[in-house]
Amino acid sequence: MLEEEVNRCQIQEWYPKFKSVSIRTLIHELPESFVQYLRDDSGPFLLPLSISNEDALPNRIHNPEEEEDFAVSEGSDDESEKISPPPSFPELEFLVKESIETLGGAVFPKLNWSSPKDSAWISSTGTLKCTSFCEIALLLRSSDSLVHDLRHAYDSCIDKTSSRPSNFFIALRKWAPSIRPEMEFRCFVRVHQLVGISQREVTGFYPSICEQKNELKMAIQEFFTDEVRLKFDLENYTFDVYVREDGRVKLLDFNPWGAFTLPLLFTWEELGKDSEDGNTLEFRMVESQCGVRPGLKTAVPYDYLDTSEGSGWDQFLRNAEEELRRQTLSASDG
Numbered sequence: 001m002l003e004e005e006v007n008r009c010q011i012q013e014w015y016p017k018f019k020s021v022s023i024r025t026l027i028h029e030l031p032e033s034f035v036q037y038l039r040d041d042s043g044p045f046l047l048p049l050s051i052s053n054e055d056a057l058p059n060r061i062h063n064p065e066e067e068e069d070f071a072v073s074e075g076s077d078d079e080s081e082k083i084s085p086p087p088s089f090p091e092l093e094f095l096v097k098e099s100i101e102t103l104g105g106a107v108f109p110k111l112n113w114s115s116p117k118d119s120a121w122i123s124s125t126g127t128l129k130c131t132s133f134c135e136i137a138l139l140l141r142s143s144d145s146l147v148h149d150l151r152h153a154y155d156s157c158i159d160k161t162s163s164r165p166s167n168f169f170i171a172l173r174k175w176a177p178s179i180r181p182e183m184e185f186r187c188f189v190r191v192h193q194l195v196g197i198s199q200r201e202v203t204g205f206y207p208s209i210c211e212q213k214n215e216l217k218m219a220i221q222e223f224f225t226d227e228v229r230l231k232f233d234l235e236n237y238t239f240d241v242y243v244r245e246d247g248r249v250k251l252l253d254f255n256p257w258g259a260f261t262l263p264l265l266f267t268w269e270e271l272g273k274d275s276e277d278g279n280t281l282e283f284r285m286v287e288s289q290c291g292v293r294p295g296l297k298t299a300v301p302y303d304y305l306d307t308s309e310g311s312g313w314d315q316f317l318r319n320a321e322e323e324l325r326r327q328t329l330s331a332s333d334g
């Protein structure tokens with residue numbers, strides 16, 4: 001995979017071309033200080049100081065009466081006694097607050113590629129619905145999923161030059177309360193052809209979608225032909241959609257082909273081969289209770305659990321083994 005392919009799948013790259021068929025989103029470049037705040041895993045976990053009292057979370061760290069706690073006690077020259085004050089990002093906070101208002105009061109946050117889906121449990125609603133800057137900061141700062149964006153985005157690239165993009169963005173997507181998990185699908189495009197569609201939520205069996213399989217397949221295929229095929233520049237990629245109650249298809253996300261992207265009900269080997277029966281498009285869904293994939297009681301993303309052959313992890317481990325072998329060979333040559 002090339003860095004270019006990974007870059008094309010960043011929301012700030014693809015969204016402007018696809019906004020009419022996606023969820024309304026406002027995107028802001030993150031100041032480097034906020035990126036460092038997210039990347040910093042040393043020291044205590046401090047929420048940013050808010051410019052607005054309404055935004056304060058009940059367990060806010062900052063309290064004016066506690067201000068002196070952040071000072072170094074007089075006469076002490078022990079560096080270890082210094083406690084840093086909470087960080088503050090007033091300009092970003094202002095932009096985020098304005099965007100939340102513009103988007104109707106609630107948003108779903110994500111960075112260039114990923115959302116903090118693993119930290120939903122920490123919020124008061126148990127979802128990624130955010131109504132304030134502090135809630136967003138809490139979700140982003142608590143997420144392990146975002147470590148991928150922050151540190152490992154190019155790990156699978158053969159032309160990797162850096163561990164991170166030069167700029168990070170926050171995408172605030174209008175909160176969509178009516179997305180039904182069974183109506184979400186991942187679509188696999190190989191050499192500009194739609195070759196596979198998989199149910200996205202593989203931990204459930206939904207008889208209702210089995211009954212609509214043909215209609216769903218046609219709607220997604222038509223959406224690909226009309227809205228995606230000629231507009232997205234890569235040859236191989238995946239995209240996620242959801243199908244609304246009224247049958248309209250909405251674009252959620254793009255991801256690179258292979259590596260960290262989950263093939264869900266397929267394996268990458270299967271997706272890479274021409275089908276034997278001549279069908280160019282295969283649509284897979286969980287068609288019985290027995291087909292259900294492992295549960296996610298811990299809210300750990302399926303990406304982290306699926307280690308089967310052809311999975312993102314499997315590919316990652318293979319790449320790591322290959323790299324280790326290469327390094328061992330070059331060390332023994334030297």
Ligand SMILES: Nc1ncnc2c1ncn2[C@@H]1O[C@H](COP(=O)(O)OP(=O)(O)OP(=O)(O)O)[C@@H](O)[C@H]1O
Binds near residue numbers: 110116
């Ligand atoms: N605007 C929204 N409002 C409510 N829920 C949303 C919204 N956007 C996405 N979701 C939900 O969050 C899930 C994850 O969204 P998204 O694909 O953008 O995150 P991601 O971190 O890129 O996930 P992945 O790594 O699996 O591609 C979606 O499957 C959908 O159920």
